[in-house]
Amino acid sequence: MARLHRILQANTNHCKAAQDLLVQTFAEWLVDVAVVAEPYSVPRNWLGDEDSSVALVARSSTDSPPISLIEKGPGYVAAAWGDIALIGVYFSPNRPLVDFESFLGVLAMVAGRAEQRRVLVVGDLNAKSVRDSAHLRSAGGGSIVDLAFATPSLATHVVDWRVELVETLSDHRYVRFDVSIRGSRGARTGGQSPFPRWALTRLDQEAAGEAAFVQDWLTPPVDIRGVDAAAAQLRDSLTEVCNSSMPRSHRPPPRRAVYWWSEELATLRAACVAARRKYTRSRRRRPRDLANEDRLYASYVEAKSVFKAKLAAAPDRARSEMLEDLDNDPFGRPYKAARNKLRPYGPPVAETLEPTLLDGVVQSLFPPPGTVSPLRQ
Known part of the structure; x- marks a missing residue:
């Protein structure tokens, strides 16, 4: 199976504000992979070339294949992304033509060494155009075109290519397009199970014990003559214990903004x-x-x-x-x-107690001074 994945192409001109804005755009548009030329910096979770002139960044998602480094060199970084070899490139306009021809030869060898049959080369090669409708445009009307190349087997799967007319804080505009990737983990079909599922690997045993005690306090005596009612009561109690001690297995909706966006x-x-x-x-x-x-x-x-x-x-x-x-x-x-104690998938156990019961628990655990005689040996 295959699904469409979104690719964003950008150049931040080594500008911190432009890179910060790119990170927000990446989250807001639910981009799967971005190719960033001239980044301000290359964070640890980005894949950068040897010169920090181009980088690849992928969104962590269960419905998108992981990205892994194949190789990197001056001005290029290649990564495996599903069945695609994605190569991000940047070439300085200040270098001579002979260097550019040598650089293209290196890219050809990198693409040839990739085990993936489908190759996508994306980046800023500083190609010049006399047309006034390109990716980078100055106030005077000149333009420099950022490029993307795909092998024939992949080119037919690239759709909805467009230049975005949004502010980038750079003299380059964003280019966005979609591409289909075979074998995506989120491409499976079929309905979801109607029964709740939890991520057992993230079980908080201490929280589970606390929640079990709370459910024991809250549960009324079981009437053995009402088997169905007893089963429903047990089911509800176990559900509350699970909700308090581990998250549901389905992935929450992705964040559409960084923490500082407003x-x-x-x-x-x-x-x-x-x-x-x-x-x-x-x-x-x-x-x-x-x-x-x-x-x-x-x-x-x-x-x-x-x-x-x-x-x-x-x-x-x-x-x-x-x-x-x-x-x-x-x-x-x-x-x-x-302390890694936040559990957004369930409220604190104490918040689920009735006020009178919670007061009794607190009084039992912390009795007022003078009401309890110390034990004597």
């Missing part, structure tokens, strides 16, 4: 797109109004500058808020996260 940033990004569209529309009018074009371009630059400044400050602000929470509630969420 509605304000989304609004500022939309304002950048609107300002740029006004400018590009004005350039297509005949006769051209150069004064109006200059005014609209200045408005776009101003909107982009405000958005970039807000985005650059967002991660630090989010971290500061987390530290404030740590100071205000040291044993709250930050502490639980650090």
Whole structure:
């Protein structure tokens, strides 16, 4: 079986804000793999080339095949992704043509060595075009085209290729397309089981014991004459124990935003797109109004500058808020996260108790002073 997977092609121009925005876009669009030319940095979970000039990043998902490094060199990184050999590339425009021809020869050998029969080469080779409809476009109207090559057996499975007209904080635009991959783990057909399933490998035995005690306290005496009622009661109790001690086996919906993204940033990004569209529309009018074009371009630059400044400050602000929470509630969420005690799949056991029962439990465990005589030997 096969399913469509989304690929994003980008160039961040070694800009931190552009890379931060790319990470948010990656999550928002549910991208499966991104090819990033000229990254600001190459995090540990990215696959980078030897020069840190191009990188591959994949989304961790049960319905997408894992990505694994095949080989890397100056200006290229190759990885196995399902039945596809994905090669990310970057070549500097400052190098001579003879170096470029040698680089293409190296890419041909890399593609030939891949065990996968389907090969996809994606990246920024700094090819130049005189047409004003390309991936990178300057205010003067020139363009440089980012490219993607696929073997014939794969090219027919590449669909919905398009240039995205969103703000990237780079002079490159995003390119997005879908490709089908055989053998994807999420491509199986058939209905899901109506019965609940839990991830037994993530069982918290201590939490299971606590939940079992709570269910024992809450469970009324069993009437042996009502077998069906007793079975339903046992089923409900076991379900509560499982919910409190381990997550369900189905994967939760993926996060569509990074932790520091906000509605304000989304609004500022939309304002950048609107300002740029006004400018590009004005350039297509005949006769051209150069004064109006200059005014609209200045408005776009101003909107982009405000958005970039807000985005650059967002991660630090989010971290500061987390530290404030740590100071205000040291044993709250930050502490639980650090101790790996958070269980988003079930509320704390104490929250499920009736108030009167919870009060009795607390009084039994922590009796008031003077009400209990110490044991004497």
